[in-house]
Amino acid sequence: MTGATRLRGANPQTVNILFYGEVYRMYTDKTLVCKDCGNEFVFTAGEQEFYAEKGFTNEPQRCKQCRDAKKNASRNREMFTAICASCGKEAIIPFKPRDDRPVYCSECFAKQKGE
Ligand SMILES: [Zn+2]
Ligand SMILES: [Zn+2]
Numbered sequence: 001m002t003g004a005t006r007l008r009g010a011n012p013q014t015v016n017i018l019f020y021g022e023v024y025r026m027y028t029d030k031t032l033v034c035k036d037c038g039n040e041f042v043f044t045a046g047e048q049e050f051y052a053e054k055g056f057t058n059e060p061q062r063c064k065q066c067r068d069a070k071k072n073a074s075r076n077r078e079m080f081t082a083i084c085a086s087c088g089k090e091a092i093i094p095f096k097p098r099d100d101r102p103v104y105c106s107e108c109f110a111k112q113k114g115e
Pocket of ligand 2: 087107109
């Protein structure tokens, strides 16, 4: 049966139903408030079931829009500039440069890989 799953440890909003002598937990849509924008969004029964199957115990904190926005933000990551340890030119890198690690520009990095 869809929408129902065997009793588990997680704690979503559910209704317990007795089915042929066994207790099933029927998920129901739940309205949550987004942490970022404050809008209400629906944590659907299907999503709750998915979360329970994955063993996630935390409910989603953000609505879909904010989650998507976050995803896009991490895709267009912040870039950092550093001085290439090989040629001394300015290099643009996708991570924060650390003092203990040399940073290379894309040209020198490619050259190193090619050797
Ligand atoms: Zn939101
Ligand atoms: Zn370089």
